[in-house]
Amino acid sequence: MGKINTILFDLDGTLVDSNEIIIQSFKETFKHYQPNVEYTREQIIEMIGPPLKETFKIVSEEPQVINEMIAYYRTFYQKHEFEYIKLYDNVIETLKKLSELDINLGIVTTKFEESAMPSINLFSIDKYIKNYSFLGSVSEHKPSPEPVFYVLKQFDCVDKALMIGDNPSDILAGKNAGILTCGIEWTLVKDRLKATNPDFWIKDYKEILEIVEKEI
Template sequence: MTREITTLLFDLDGTLINTNELIIASFQATLKEFLPEKEFSREEILPFIGPPISETFGNLLPERAEEMITFYRAFTNEHHDELILEYDGVYEAIRALYEEDYKLAIVSTKIYDTVMRGLKVMGLDKFFQVVIGFDQVKTAKPDPEGINMALTLLNASQEEAIMIGDNYHDILAGKNAGVKTAGVAWSIKGEETLLTYEPDYMLHKMGDLLKIVHDEEQ
């Protein structure tokens, strides 16, 4: 029996780890510090989740973007462990995939050190052979660079890989890289939003991946 899918590439935030409240709090603190004259509602902050913060702050206040990035990262670093949460069933599903010898990687728009911190807090770091952070690529998702880098390091082909994420950047990056794609229904932006980008699969729990990869076996 051969496997059609051998390689699974994951986004981190909002996919494997519930960092939504940490990200929102970090944006709220940063925006209050640098744009005190404008109030941002929670709904106005949601579109900022997913793209690199350099892009978001560059659009909001380009002349102070670097200061905002530094402030944001300092806030995130200080409050990281207390505000991140576990998604039900993620640890068990990732462990099962690892124990079945699937190739597993992270492709994130967060810097490498912060990705590793989140993985370690949740006990997931031991399952991933490759971790690609924002500071390891020239161009972030939806550019396929990070996915292609992970595939090269894992010695895997496009045809045998799937990209899993909670944001349209993940789905588009997967399509741009020529791999299968899966959205997660627990995305803070909503399942319907992700479906408009036509992922190959929609996961309602991480355990759904096990059925998908097993069904793909020939």
């Protein structure tokens, strides 16, 4: 028995509501490279989560084409990011209180560092979270446990850890790493997320404070 002293968060769709800019970036990229194919919003939502190089294989297996699509996507994303993104309710307040409780805080994202840090810095998330796993930090990505282990090793002492995310790959990465997991109510893929059977489920960030007070 013991209390959670380490929490890892996914970034997009978990801490930061970037769903709309991600959807629009996909739409514009597909429109440019597949002008005769129209993906529905629901189809695009199902694509959110994995690295872009995996997602864009539905268009081409050619590395050059995939790299061009990634560059096009990122250009649109970076140009319009701040028009769309926002924090979910009670994120900063909760991170502040967790930090005051000396909870280790980290982020595990499938974004490259240069793509992830603008939103992290914009909302001052970096004031509370110092340890990260970005795409490229390790050789494998979620649902592999490797990025989870990568962040956990950055802390001096980990007793019990919790992975929080909005995508099935987040929960599976936590489970594969042997740590506790938590799903979120505001996910766009609620049925698929619940099907992974996370240990906890929250409807508001403040509920995390209740979880860390429990002896587990």
